[in-house]
Amino acid sequence: MSHKEILEDFEKRKQKALGMGGPEKLAKRSEQGIMNARERIDYLLDQGTFLESGLFATSIRPELREKSPCDGKIAGYGKVNGREVAFVVNDFTVLGASSSTTNLKKMKHMKKVAAERGIPLILLGESTGSRMPDRMGSQGRATMAQDPYEYRRLRESPWVSALLGPCYGSSTWYTALSDFAVMRKGATMAVASSRVTSIAINQPVDPEELGGWRLHTETTGLVDIAVDTDEEAIDVIKKYLGYLPGHANEAPPEYPVPEGSGEDAEKILDILPESRNAVYDVRNIIKCIVDKNSLFELKPRFGKSIVTAFARLDGKSIGIIANNPQFLAGSIDTDAMRKATSFLVQCDSYNIPLVFMVDQPGFLIGIAGERQGAPGKIMNWCNAISLVTVPKMVVIMRKDYGQAYLNMGGGQNSHEVILWPSAELSFMDPSVGVNILHGIREEDDPERFKQLRDEIARGTSAYELAAYYEGHNIIDPRETRPVLIRTLEIYRKGKNKGVGEHLLRNWPTSY
Incomplete structure (x- = not known):
């Protein structure tokens, strides 16, 4: 093939990969007012800083090669407010962004680079969970065992997750492992989808009750903040990262002091x-x-x-x-x-x-x-x-x-x-102490109660x-x-320059 033919073939393959799940699926998302994966990346990163990793990755299964651009997860590097980050953004228009052999290799690579280079990892989740053909049978079990450190957290650098749609499987696992999680209202997060759960327990299951934003912000505590839109979720991520260093071995960034600070x-x-x-x-x-x-x-x-x-x-x-x-x-x-x-x-x-x-x-x-x-x-x-x-x-x-x-x-x-x-320092409220020590209630003997309360309160x-x-x-x-x-x-002074010993770096992220 000539150089021209080679480059024409390259451009054709590139455009197919960039086309994600195709015009119809992208148009449907646009009608619903929901960003697609590449729009989310554009909104997240500083202009002109995106470097993609794995554009031409596809499913390992021949029958799915043409249907799996980027294998459903878009990965790469960029800058957020001038600071380097690594990221994985799930593309729901491609096989529901289901986790597979190939795209989990992308995830592994981004985690490795983030840890070794000292940059935050951002995960924008929306996934149906594991891809059944890749996970079924003994071959599927063997594939799962390829990385014994897949779920190890040593907090070398911050991890941030956003839940931006149905989130099952890896989207759930990595949210639970993250330092910070934001959720768009209407998204769900659970071990398995409401349909799978309904079949498993043989009763109807409401997705919102199973894993909606109220459950995770008010009951489980797995989500830090709930917002209304994708844009708000990404804005919150940017704000959060502004308080943190890029990695564990540096001090957090400093900013100018706003005018009027301390006036109140x-x-x-x-x-x-x-x-x-x-x-x-x-x-x-x-x-x-x-x-x-x-x-x-x-x-x-x-x-x-x-x-x-x-x-x-x-x-x-x-x-x-x-x-x-x-x-x-x-x-x-x-x-x-x-x-x-x-x-x-x-x-x-x-x-x-x-x-x-x-x-x-x-x-x-x-x-x-x-x-x-x-x-x-x-x-x-x-x-x-x-x-x-x-x-x-x-x-x-x-x-x-x-x-x-x-x-x-x-x-x-x-x-x-x-x-x-x-x-006021004490073992308990002096009024409670009177009741416990002397068995006297205020309504029984107000004068004696006050005397005893004052005695207990002495020295507090x-x-x-x-x-x-x-x-x-x-x-x-x-x-x-x-x-x-x-x-x-x-x-903050001293030889460590504001960096601690990190004795808690492997403490569970959720318990």
């Missing part, structure tokens, strides 16, 4: 109620402290009595774990325990200093919590915090009771303990903790921002 410090005293039992939304206090418009909350619909969020202080990333009295009066349930622990792991893995904002009456006790394994989850959290090597700062705002005092960074579980004058103030040097500083709440900035400046 005076509002803290208006937001924090004078009564220690009055509720408020701790997120409003956090916003007064961190850089303006930098608060980025993870899992806001799950374990609501604790807020886990990224933010910036003086342009630098921090992770925040804060009790939120607006929900369950701040008491910590099992969902909040799981949420806090996984966030500790993520921050330590990617060199993000932690700030605890404390106002909690203890763990939520009761039969439901015990059935959900509360003691184990409390100890998982304690174990994790003892392994964290990034700087840990504690700001005790009001109540700090019981065992949760340790979980929220007390008792040498942090590097610096900062107290507000309103802080911030000044008492500071006297034992268990609290390193007592500050005006309005000074919290500059004190944290200066303290973190000190703790």
Whole structure:
């Protein structure tokens, strides 16, 4: 063949691969207002940075060669806001983006490059699950065993997943393994489709009930944020990655400090109620402290009595774990325990200093919590915090009771303990203590009850903790921002240049 003929054949093959599942399937998606795989890539990446890997990959089965451009998964490299990333985007128009021998080799290669080169891995999921011809019989079982490390996470670099349609099989597995997951409302994620599940259990199954966004943002906690469109999902991914380093051996990126940051410090005293039992939304206090418009909350619909969020202080990333009295009066349930622990792991893995904002009456006790394994989850959290090597700062705002005092960074579980004058330290609420120790209720003998409560409350103030040097500083709440900035400046110094030891790098991503 001549050069001309060779290049003509090349162009023909290239256009077929770029054509994905064909004009009819692409037009149908467009009518539904849903992006196709290559449109998602264009929206994700900085213009002109896309380098594809595996354009001419197809199914290993001869009868499917012509029907499987890119074998249903588009992979490659690009830049997001100027930073390198690797990605795999499922193309649902090609055999439902089902997982097969070839496209799993693509996935393996992208994971390897991301880990070795130190760049984030982005996975945009939409898949029917495993491709039956490739997975059936002994040959299918043998194919599955080709990579013993397929599901190993050592957090060399961040993994991010988006659920953008029906997600079964590998889309589900890799979402559960990711550091961050966003879901478009209307998408589903489950072990198997509602049809397969319905057949297996011999009863009708609603896809939304099986694996919809409410289930995964409110009940399982496997999804961090739910959004309405593909564009919003990709925007959230870009925002999330802005807080993280490209890999575990570098500090997170720094940004200019927005104008007006710190100007709302005076509002803290208006937001924090004078009564220690009055509720408020701790997120409003956090916003007064961190850089303006930098608060980025993870899992806001799950374990609501604790807020886990990224933010910036003086342009630098921090992770925040804060009790939120607006929900369950701040008491910590099992969902909040799981949420806090996984966030500790993520921050330590990617060199993000932690700030605890404390106002909690203890763990939520009761039969439901015990059935959900509360003691184990409390100890998982304690174990994790003892392994964290990034700087840990504690700001005790009001109540700090019981065992949760340790979980929220007390008792040498942090590097610096900062107290507000309103802080109160005890094993339990003094009023509850009167009932337990003396069997007296306030309505039975108000005067005696008050006397005993005051006796129990004696020695619970911030000044008492500071006297034992268990609290390193007592500050005006309005000074919290500059004190944290200066303290973190000190703790970021040193030979490690802001990089931790990563003792939690293989902690489970979901449990």
